[in-house]
Amino acid sequence: MISERFFNYIVALLILGTALVAWVMDEPFLITLTTKAVILALAGVGLNLALGQGGLISLGHAAFFGLGGYAMGVLASHAQTFTPLMEAPFLIVGTNSMPVIWLVAIVASSLCAFVIGLLSLRTSGVYFIMVTLAFGQMLYYFSISWPAYGGEDGLSIYVRNSFPGLNTLDPIQFFGICFAILMLVIYGVSRLTHSPFGLALNGARQNAQRVHTVGLNPFKLQLAAFTISGAITGLAGALFADLNRFVSPTMFSWQTSGEIMIFIILGGVARLYGPVVGAALFILLEHWLGGLSDFWHVYLGIILLCVVLFARGGLIGALAKKERAHV
Amino acid sequence: MSDAVLNILNISKSFGALKASDDVTLDVRAGEIHALIGPNGAGKSTLIAQIAGKLKPDTGKIDLLGMDVTRMSIAERANLGLGRTFQISELAMAYTVLENVMLGALGKRGGAFRFFKPVMKDAELRERAESAIERVGLSQHMNKVTSELSHGQRRQLEVAVALTLEPKIFLMDEPMAGMGAEGSKMLTSFLDELRGQAPILLVEHDMDAVFALADRISVLVYGKVIATGSVDYIRNHDEVRRAYLGEEAA
Numbered sequence: 001m002i003s004e005r006f007f008n009y010i011v012a013l014l015i016l017g018t019a020l021v022a023w024v025m026d027e028p029f030l031i032t033l034t035t036k037a038v039i040l041a042l043a044g045v046g047l048n049l050a051l052g053q054g055g056l057i058s059l060g061h062a063a064f065f066g067l068g069g070y071a072m073g074v075l076a077s078h079a080q081t082f083t084p085l086m087e088a089p090f091l092i093v094g095t096n097s098m099p100v101i102w103l104v105a106i107v108a109s110s111l112c113a114f115v116i117g118l119l120s121l122r123t124s125g126v127y128f129i130m131v132t133l134a135f136g137q138m139l140y141y142f143s144i145s146w147p148a149y150g151g152e153d154g155l156s157i158y159v160r161n162s163f164p165g166l167n168t169l170d171p172i173q174f175f176g177i178c179f180a181i182l183m184l185v186i187y188g189v190s191r192l193t194h195s196p197f198g199l200a201l202n203g204a205r206q207n208a209q210r211v212h213t214v215g216l217n218p219f220k221l222q223l224a225a226f227t228i229s230g231a232i233t234g235l236a237g238a239l240f241a242d243l244n245r246f247v248s249p250t251m252f253s254w255q256t257s258g259e260i261m262i263f264i265i266l267g268g269v270a271r272l273y274g275p276v277v278g279a280a281l282f283i284l285l286e287h288w289l290g291g292l293s294d295f296w297h298v299y300l301g302i303i304l305l306c307v308v309l310f311a312r313g314g315l316i317g318a319l320a321k322k323e324r325a326h327v
Numbered sequence: 328m329s330d331a332v333l334n335i336l337n338i339s340k341s342f343g344a345l346k347a348s349d350d351v352t353l354d355v356r357a358g359e360i361h362a363l364i365g366p367n368g369a370g371k372s373t374l375i376a377q378i379a380g381k382l383k384p385d386t387g388k389i390d391l392l393g394m395d396v397t398r399m400s401i402a403e404r405a406n407l408g409l410g411r412t413f414q415i416s417e418l419a420m421a422y423t424v425l426e427n428v429m430l431g432a433l434g435k436r437g438g439a440f441r442f443f444k445p446v447m448k449d450a451e452l453r454e455r456a457e458s459a460i461e462r463v464g465l466s467q468h469m470n471k472v473t474s475e476l477s478h479g480q481r482r483q484l485e486v487a488v489a490l491t492l493e494p495k496i497f498l499m500d501e502p503m504a505g506m507g508a509e510g511s512k513m514l515t516s517f518l519d520e521l522r523g524q525a526p527i528l529l530v531e532h533d534m535d536a537v538f539a540l541a542d543r544i545s546v547l548v549y550g551k552v553i554a555t556g557s558v559d560y561i562r563n564h565d566e567v568r569r570a571y572l573g574e575e576a577a
């Protein structure tokens with residue numbers, strides 16, 4: 001079997017290669033599909049930090065994905081209509097600058113993750129799953145009942161937001177932005193995994209009592225992990241909204257939370273590239289099986305069941321030798 | 328009493344109708360090994376759990392180094408200087424021996440909220456961890472995954488993690504359990520030296536080890552301390568012999 005690290009390089013190169021080949025062959029739809037996989041992978045990388053390394057089974061990560069999406073939607077819609085978000089006590093105007101939108105998405109989703117974490121980390125097990133789900137649903141219904149930003153219908157943004165020096169409407173350039181962000185975040189997460197924080201966090205997942213006994217506080221470790229996790233998924237939400245030039249309450253739905261979790265299970269829980277492999281597989285299946293049958297979710301369910309039953313490490317676990325890093 | 332590192336004052340703890348600790352008063356002094364013995368279910372582990380902060384006593388007070396720690400968390404007590412080993416191993420089972428001990432070294436030094444530097448390459452932590460592993464004799468198993476260790480080796484590992492904390496007092500709950508005769512003997516001589524570094528409250532069923540090591544012994548029966556004193560005093564204590572030692576000491 002090949003090493004996990006080598007496997008990861010291949011996955012990254014395959015994704016980059018697919019986009020480049022599609023570009024050369026002038027297949028913008030394929031580039032967009034690949035971009036979608038990259039963005040969903042990023043959302044999964046976020047959740048995987050909480051789920052895989054922290055052991056925090058959150059079924060509410062759609063909250064952060066949606067917040068990132070609406071950060072983009074709200075800012076861009078105000079820029080589109082030249083109306084400020086608010087005038088008093090101070091003026092806040094919309095923007096269509098991607099970096100600014102990303103920053104707002106990261107700040108909003110990490111704040112939200114901090115608060116949700118603070119409240120839900122008091123529980124564990126099934127209760128934690130339920131509490132996070134409940135928070136996600138709260139934001140979902142809030143987004144539906146907020147007519148100023150489209151309510152149930154969502155918000156359309158007519159022009160993709162801008163990034164200095166690039167033409168973001170060109171599919172390959174937008175892909176490049178998303179791919180670069182994914183690689184940067186994966187690099188950061190890999191550093192984090194091997195850092196003192198990673199050692200303590202993964203230790204707390206295995207045995208919280210042990211971590212407590214050496215004088216560390218598992219709650220603080222998990223709260224920090226949950227916050228960073230939410231920030232990453234929030235950033236993915238902003239990119240996803242920009243990909244579609246559209247946001248809607250669907251981004252907040254529990255199905256979205258479930259799908260992000262499915263990426264991780266498919267690819268391999270706690271594996272650095274688990275969500276990447278999972279999201280790519282998901283998009284492939286959705287595209288192929290979805291074309292064959294409207295009931296493609298049934299096939300997805302069967303595959304998922306097989307992974308859970310026969311390949312606990314996900315696809316990466318089945319294909320690559322495990323890298324030993326605090327897991 | 329003046330040189331007591333740990334003072335337990337009138338601790339009581341009930342589980343429903345069961346009195347697991349019944350007005351327990353006990354102290355551990357600098358330089359000593361204070362053994363806590365008693366039949367199964369007497370409440371030894373429950374007492375250790377209250378000292379460590381895992382359980383809160385219903386009434387009573389726990390002083391550590393002259394500080395009232397009764398309301399403090401496990402982590403706060405650990406940071407004050409309490410090193411604990413468990414009756415049933417509490418280790419990160421998927422971690423290697425080294426990783427588990429590094430966790431202890433990290434807890435002691437602090438800086439767990441550093442997100443970027445590789446922890447296994449931290450020379451300071453590595454040195455602390457490796458020397459603790461060497462002291463308990465696990466050097467040749469340093470890179471073994473904990474779940475693959477024998478029960479005795481897990482015990483040694485727990486001691487190694489506690490060592491990295493450089494505690495002011497050790498609480499050890501049956502550290503010899505599951506060890507062979509050879510292992511028990513080695514650990515006995517190790518603990519004998521360790522008391523010079525910090526006193527030990529030692530829960531142990533191995534009477535040979537207890538009589539060889541203890542400066543003082545307290546006997547717990549049904550949650551109550553029925554006697555505290557030197558090895559000879561306890562060996563010849565009528566009530567203790569009746570309640571616990573039986574023929575063993577006869």
Ligand SMILES: Nc1ncnc2c1ncn2[C@@H]1O[C@H](COP(=O)(O)OP(=O)(O)O)[C@@H](O)[C@H]1O
Binds near residue numbers: 374
């Ligand atoms: N969390 C708990 N809930 C209820 N009963 C408990 C709990 N922990 C221990 N006990 C009971 O308290 C008594 C003392 O247990 P323990 O402290 O483990 O004894 P020892 O360590 O001396 O063998 C036992 O009867 C045990 O069943």
Ligand SMILES: [Mg+2]
Binds near residue numbers: 372414500
């Ligand atoms: Mg016990």
